[in-house]
Amino acid sequence: MESLSILTLFFIFLLTLLFLSSLWRQQKRSHVLPPGPTPVPLLGTPNYLYRDGILRYYPEFHKKYGKMFTLWQMTDPVVVLCGYETVKDALINHTEQFSDRPLYPALDSYTKGFNFLSSNNHWRLFRRFILMTLRNVGLGKRSLEEKSLKEAELLVEAVSEMGAKSFNPTQLLSSAVTNAIGTILFGQRLDYKDQKLLDLISHIRKHSDNIFSAKQQICNMFPVLLKLPYLGQIIMKNSLCLVAYVREQLDFHKETLDLFAPPRDFIDHFLLKIKEEKGNKDSKFCDTSLIMFISSILAAGSDSTTATLKYCLAIIARFPHIQAKVQREIDDVTGSQRPPGMSDRARMPYTNAVIHELQRHLDLAPAGFYRSLTQDIAFRGYTLPKGTRILPYLSSVLFDPSQWETPDEFNPGHFLDEKGQFRAKPAFMVFSAGKRECLGVSLARMEIFLFFSALLQKFSLCPTTGAQMDMKSLRFNKRTIIQSWEICAIPRSSHTD
Template identity: 80%
Template sequence: MEILSILTLFFIFLLTLLFLSSLWRQQKRSHVLPPGPTPVPLLGTPNYLTRDGIVRYYPEFHKKYGKMFTVWQMADPVVVLCGYETVKDALINHAEQFSDRPEYPVIDSYTKGFTFVSANDHWPQFRRYILTTLRNIGVGKQTLEEKSQKEAEQLVQAMSEMGGKPFNPSHLLGCAVSNIIGAVLFGQQLDYRDKKLLDLITNIRKHVSNVLSMKHQICNMFPFLLKLPYLGQIIMKNSLYLVDYVREQLDFHKETLDIAAPPRDFIDHFLLKIKEESRKEGTKFHELSLTMYSSGLLIAGVDTTTSTLKFCVTVIAHLPHIQAKVQREIDDVTGSQRPPGMSDRAQMPYTNAVIHELQRHLDLAPAALFHALREDTEFHGYTFPKGTRILPYLSSVLFDPSQWETPDEFNPGHFLDEKGQFRAKPAFMVFSAGKRECLGVSLARMEIFLFFSALLQKFSLCPTTGAQMDMKSLRFNKDEIIKSWEIRAIPRSSHAA
């Protein structure tokens, strides 16, 4: 009993010491940081760092504290950037200083740093290589556009088989999107009923959900937990499934690679790069980096684009007057038979504007992934030390009243000039911005435009109930819209020739 009492007292003393140390560090650092909600010693402000916390609390903090405020991840400050001008100044005007990442122990434990979200010195080299390789494969070119148009035809056929009855289009959209990134990475496009494709989509969704979960955050804050028996395997189960999926593709490509023939896909390009770099000491081009970056492209190329398309087709079903105007424009440009192509986008400014406005209201990522400072940086009256965590609050950019005439309303005119032509808006940061902008932005934009316009060319999309919902209600329900809402796809009768 006496030993137990001594251990209890020691434990209490240790906790008290940690508590006071954390309190002292927070108070010392808070004097040189933007203001923010008061942190709890040891814990920080954990409820303000989840996705739900960002959506719920950050609008209020933005109003109260202005263009920057500080929240805490345990004893580490996180500086949140608000509004277009502040975010642009950081991610574009000071792109190099704000382009680093903090550590993510859970992801780093199996990727060994070869991922888009990791802090490492070799990322700029891989970013250049991946962008160049994607262009060489055909991203942004006619070859991949033609594959996407054929995939759009398959998507239209699959939706027509629903016979106008209510259904959740998430699965079909996920199959179409997965097949495009599958063609880019692996040179494969699978049947929508293929169990391999279904399992892949399921594990990608679960992986993304896990990365955003509280258990992931707790393990990132206390990485020693990953050493507990089975815990790491449980938390990373879906992630490791995706890694194994890519490794299977890699093994097949190694067996069938023809050095004399043109590369078939991303893996072929990377394998040839590995061979080219094999004699260089310390090269980062090897099978591990190939596997991990391919896994990252696969995840990024499926989940966000599928969610965006699901939101777009569901919300447009609740906006019949907007949908009818889009369909008239498609009919005028392409008629009823020829599928819309990327060359038509310039002649379809209203359709393009509607897609962009839908994405703005979707606000899929209210905040970007954590950035970190590469060096000590003076920014808007503060001096932030190297390594400070930065969180760009993208919702505040997409609804910034200084950038949008009617930020809370659904208004395609935000993306149209006085002549009715499409105009790009710098504050349209749905893919983030700067050196950490999404690598697949051009691929995602192509898929969204081709699939959305192909579906509206062939179907009138309708809600499953007669009640129409306003845009505020639809935006409030966006998570449920993406996950479970149903629509009806009614084949359009013969229209413009």
């Protein structure tokens, strides 16, 4: 009994020591960091660091603390950057210093470090290779655009089969987007009713959910848990089906690869690179890196583009006067005989502006992925130590009143000049910015423009679910809109030929 009391006292003493040590370290480090809400020793400010916390608290913190504020992930500070000028200064003007990532132990353990969130130098090597390979397989060229235009026509046919009835277009959009990416990666497209395509879409969604799940976040915070037997396999269970699908594609390509013929797709290019570096014992090109990066491309490209398209269609259905103006522009440029192509985009400034304004209001990623400083830096009045976690608050850029005339309203004029021509806005950071900008930005922009334009050319969209809301309410309900809202697609019977 006495030994139990001594043990209890020891643990109380140890916890007190840890508490005081954490409090002392936080107070010491706080002197060189931007202000922020007071952290709880050992725990930090955990309720502010996740999605719901970002939507709920960050606007208030932005007003209270200014362009930068500090939150705490347990005993590690996270500096949040707010507003266009601050985010631009960090991600573009000081792009190299803000280009690292913090450790994601759960993800790194599963992918062996081959992922776009990695803090090692692999990402530079693979980013260059992947961008070059995407261009080699047709990105930015007419050949890939023609395949995407064909996919857009098939999407229009699938929507036509709904017969002007209320339906949720998410599955059809996901099928079209996944096929567009699959054509690049695997050199194949699948019918929208093909069980293989439906399974792939399901695998991608489960993988994406798994990467951002609470169990992964807990393992990232307490990486010692990953040393427990089988835990790593358990937390990545929902990603294994996607890996198995990609491995099946890899095995097929290995069996059918023709060294004397032009590469068929992304996998062929990657396999040829593996063969090229076969004698290099330090090469990072291997089956594992191929599988992990293709899985990442599928997850990052399919879900985000599908969500963007669904939101665009659901919202434009609630603005019939804007929708009609887009349709008139499409009719004037292409008529009804062919869908709009990328070469038409310059002659469709209003359509392009509407798409950009829809994406701005969607605000799909309110905060970018964590960055990490590569060195100590004096930044906007503070001395930030090497390794400090940085969180770009992208919502504050997309709704910065210094950059947008009417930030809280839906106003395509934000992207039009006085002559009605499209104008790019540097504060349009929906794909983040700098050296860690979204890798598939060019592909996503092409798919969104081609699919959105093709659908509005053939259909007038009407809302069938969801109460009337202002734009702010729509934005805060975007997850429900993307997942479950339905629309009605009425064929346009008469427009300019």
